[in-house]
Amino acid sequence: xxxxxxxxxxxxxxxxxxxxxxxxxxxxxxxxxxxxxxxxxxxxxxxxxxxxxxxxxxxxxxxxxxxxxxxxxxxxxxxxxxxxxxxxxxxxxxxxxxxxxxxxxxxxxxxxxxxxxxxxxxxx
Amino acid sequence: xxxxxxxxxxxxxxxxxxxxxxxxxxxxxxxxxxxxxxxxxxxxxxxxxxxxxxxxxxxxxxxxxxxxxxxxxxxxxxxxxxxxxxxxxxxxxxxxxxxxxxxxxxxxxxxxxxxxxxxxxxxxxxxxxxxxxxxxxxxxxxxxxxxxxxxxxxxxxxxxxxxxxxxxxxxxxxxxxxxxxxxxxxxxxxxxxxxxxxxxxxxxxxxxxxxxxxxxxxxxxxxxxxxxxxxxxxxxxxxxxxxxxxxxxxxxxxxxxxxxxxxxxxxxxxxxxxxxxxxxxxxxxxxxxxxxxxxxxxxxxxxxxxxxxxxxxxxxxxxxxxxxxxxxxxxxxxxxxxxxxxxxxxxxxxxxxxxxxxxxxxxxxxxxxxxxxxxxxxxxxx
Numbered sequence: 300x301x302x303x304x305x306x307x308x309x310x311x312x313x314x315x316x317x318x319x320x321x322x323x324x325x326x327x328x329x330x331x332x333x334x335x336x337x338x339x340x341x342x343x344x345x346x347x348x349x350x351x352x353x354x355x356x357x358x359x360x361x362x363x364x365x366x367x368x369x370x371x372x373x374x375x376x377x378x379x380x381x382x383x384x385x386x387x388x389x390x391x392x393x394x395x396x397x398x399x400x401x402x403x404x405x406x407x408x409x410x411x412x413x414x415x416x417x418x419x420x421x422x423x
Numbered sequence: 424x425x426x427x428x429x430x431x432x433x434x435x436x437x438x439x440x441x442x443x444x445x446x447x448x449x450x451x452x453x454x455x456x457x458x459x460x461x462x463x464x465x466x467x468x469x470x471x472x473x474x475x476x477x478x479x480x481x482x483x484x485x486x487x488x489x490x491x492x493x494x495x496x497x498x499x500x501x502x503x504x505x506x507x508x509x510x511x512x513x514x515x516x517x518x519x520x521x522x523x524x525x526x527x528x529x530x531x532x533x534x535x536x537x538x539x540x541x542x543x544x545x546x547x548x549x550x551x552x553x554x555x556x557x558x559x560x561x562x563x564x565x566x567x568x569x570x571x572x573x574x575x576x577x578x579x580x581x582x583x584x585x586x587x588x589x590x591x592x593x594x595x596x597x598x599x600x601x602x603x604x605x606x607x608x609x610x611x612x613x614x615x616x617x618x619x620x621x622x623x624x625x626x627x628x629x630x631x632x633x634x635x636x637x638x639x640x641x642x643x644x645x646x647x648x649x650x651x652x653x654x655x656x657x658x659x660x661x662x663x664x665x666x667x668x669x670x671x672x673x674x675x676x677x678x679x680x681x682x683x684x685x686x687x688x689x690x691x692x693x694x695x696x697x698x699x700x701x702x703x704x705x706x707x708x709x710x711x712x713x714x715x716x717x718x719x720x721x722x723x724x725x726x727x728x729x730x731x732x733x734x735x736x737x738x739x740x741x742x743x744x745x746x747x748x749x750x751x752x753x754x755x756x757x758x759x760x761x762x763x764x765x766x767x768x769x770x771x772x773x774x775x776x777x778x779x780x781x782x783x784x785x786x787x788x789x790x791x792x793x794x795x796x797x798x799x800x801x802x803x804x805x
Contacts, residue, residue: 359563383667385665
């Protein structure tokens with residue numbers, strides 16, 4: 300039995316690689332990782348390296364007391380390949396993140412949350 | 424005629440609200456049982472008459488069985504499908520079908536929560552993988568939808584503020600509503616920001632409270648003490664669970680559930696006299712007004728402007744004060760049904776919409792995820 304999609308995704312992240320799936324049958328790009336293509340139902344899915352380029356689809360500033368760590372950004376990024384994911388934009392003040400902003404993916408790590416994908420403003 | 428097979432076949436014959444707001448020292452099942460007791464009294468029925476239980480109760484993993492046990496019932500029909508806040512509007516569909524098929528005679532739809540005193544945070548479900556690292560809370564999803572709506576359609580912060588202001592104006596006419604002090608647009612704009620663009624005044628209450636609804640087939644409803652309120656249409660749809668998977672943050676699945684509910688009822692938005700829309704956050708009301716066809720997509724902000732949905736406005740929405748000002752335990756759906764029934768019976772007191780014949784109750788669950796629309800009518804609408 301081949302490995303499940305979720306653990307494969309995490310293994311790529313742990314190697315510093317952001318991968319998404321692409322359906323061999325209908326060519327849809329897929330995120331989050333799944334066993335079946337949500338478009339056509341095929342299980343013939345391959346891992347590809349997305350360009351990493353995307354656009355902020357929507358964004359919010361989660362307000363938090365300074366002593367608890369201060370405000371932070373939560374956004375939805377649409378990858379150029381099509382899928383959308385939740386993330387945050389780093390290197391920019393949370394209030395300065397704008398819908399439509401061009402961003403680039405990067406793998407981040409924290410002790411608590413393991414490996415996950417964040418974005419930087421494109422060109423930074 | 425598959426669309427109309429349920430139209431007018433079942434009716435609400437009893438509704439009950441527990442004490443609500445802040446009710447310390449009461450468990451969620453105690454509040455639920457009080458609501459059931461009041462609904463049974465309202466229906467002129469005994470608990471032994473209930474043979475169908477449709478229940479979701481906060482923190483109960485087998486809610487229908489637990490509800491039945493707590494009330495001392497042995498129902499033949501049990502439903503506990505958890506769709507979040509819309510679960511109870513969804514139960515209308517399955518209760519009506521079970522009644523019509525003769526699987527049960529008296530259906531109870533019940534909910535109870537001590538979210539406020541028990542300090543249960545709504546939406547505190549299992550974290551979604553791929554999202555847990557970013558610190559999103561339930562409000563985040565709705566803030567993202569609001570931000571997108573503002574970006575795409577030019578909806579303004581002031582227009583969003585009209586929603587809690589209208590809800591409060593209705594709540595001031597409801598002696599039982601939790602929040603009854605005056606609220607202005609400026610008050611909303613000056614409130615503490617929680618998740619931009621939503622302030623604390625754009626977010627629903629967290630209450631203790633319970634609600635219960637009793638349904639029978641239409642022919643059994645006529646000899647009950649209160650005027651029956653008939654279920655004319657009901658339809659559901661889900662588009663996603665996590666907000667990142669929502670195709671268009673400005674269009675909910677209410678755009679599908681609404682038209683199907685109207686088709687079943689043989690009605691159109693212009694026929695609706697009073698609306699109860701699940702207003703967990705101010706943006707919900709705009710989205711549902713648009714998706715259900717009360718205004719065009721993107722025009723919700725203009726529609727609610729100048730008190731459009733407040734008392735004296737063009738369309739009465741959330742006449743009990745809604746989740747924003749009346750009550751909102753973990754899940755609000757059952758209260759949309761109860762207020763719709765109260766209005767169609769003409770029992771709403773100072774907040775009564777004159778000659779209300781058709782009422783809409785719309786449930787929302789999760790992160791704009793599960794949408795269920797129901798339409799009710801008086802006997803004259805059959």
